[in-house]
Amino acid sequence: MSKNIITTPRYGKSFKDKLYLPAIYEGCKVTFKHFFTNLNDSNAVDTLEYPEEQPRDITERYRGLHRLTHRSDDTIACVACFMCATACPADCIFIEATEREDGKDEKMPKKFSIDTLECIFCGYCVEACPCDAIRMDTGIFSLTGVKREDFVLDKERLLSHKGAFGEEKSCARN
Missing domain, CATH: 3.30.70.3270 (Alpha-Beta Plaits)
Known part of the structure; x- marks a missing residue:
C-alpha cells in the first residue's frame, strides 16, 4: 500500500527573500496607491457620518438590543x-x-x-x-x-x- 505524499517546496531560501525588503516594498506600494487614489477622489470613499447618518443595511437577523x-x-x-x-x-x-x-x-x-x-x-x-x-x-x-x-x-x-x-x-x- 503506497501513500501519496506531496512535498511542498519552501520559499524564501534566497538572500533576497530573507531580507523581506521586496515584500515590504510591495505592501507599501499597494498601500500608497490606495492612499493617493482616495486622497484625489474622497467622494469615492464609502464612509458613514455616524451618528448624524444611521446605517441603512441592518437586516432582520441582526441581534440588537434586547x-x-x-x-x-x-x-x-x-x-x-x-x-x-x-x-x-x-x-x-x-x-x-x-x-x-x-x-x-x-x-x-x-x-x-x-x-x-x-x-x-x-x-x-x-x-x-x-x-x-x-x-x-x-x-x-x-x-x-x-x-x-x-x-x-x-x-x-x-x-x-x-x-x-x-x-x-x-x-x-x-
Missing part, C-alpha cells in the same frame, strides 16, 4: 420561567418572580434586568424563551451612558423598546 414583548391584551409575555437566565453564558440576566395580579395562573417578573456590559449578545436567551417574551430585534446597535447603571436595562426600559422589523406582539397565548 426587548420584552407584550401579549395581545398588553400584558407582559414573560412568565418568569428563568429559562433565559439559565441559558445565558454571560450570566447577565437577573429575574425576580411574583404572582400575577390579573387572575392568571402563572408568574410574572417583578424585576427583570439585563446588564449589557456583561452581555455577549449571543441570542441564547431568545432561543431559550418558551413564550417568545424576549427578543433582540430592536435595531438598536449603540448604547451610550456615563455610569455603569446606564447600561443595566430594567423591565420598564425593556418593555419600552419597539421591534424594528415589524411584529410587536408576542406569539404566546393569552
Whole structure:
C-alpha cells in the first residue's frame, strides 16, 4: 500500500527573500496607491457620518438590543420561567418572580434586568424563551451612558423598546 505524499517546496531560501525588503516594498506600494487614489477622489470613499447618518443595511437577523414583548391584551409575555437566565453564558440576566395580579395562573417578573456590559449578545436567551417574551430585534446597535447603571436595562426600559422589523406582539397565548 503506497501513500501519496506531496512535498511542498519552501520559499524564501534566497538572500533576497530573507531580507523581506521586496515584500515590504510591495505592501507599501499597494498601500500608497490606495492612499493617493482616495486622497484625489474622497467622494469615492464609502464612509458613514455616524451618528448624524444611521446605517441603512441592518437586516432582520441582526441581534440588537434586547426587548420584552407584550401579549395581545398588553400584558407582559414573560412568565418568569428563568429559562433565559439559565441559558445565558454571560450570566447577565437577573429575574425576580411574583404572582400575577390579573387572575392568571402563572408568574410574572417583578424585576427583570439585563446588564449589557456583561452581555455577549449571543441570542441564547431568545432561543431559550418558551413564550417568545424576549427578543433582540430592536435595531438598536449603540448604547451610550456615563455610569455603569446606564447600561443595566430594567423591565420598564425593556418593555419600552419597539421591534424594528415589524411584529410587536408576542406569539404566546393569552
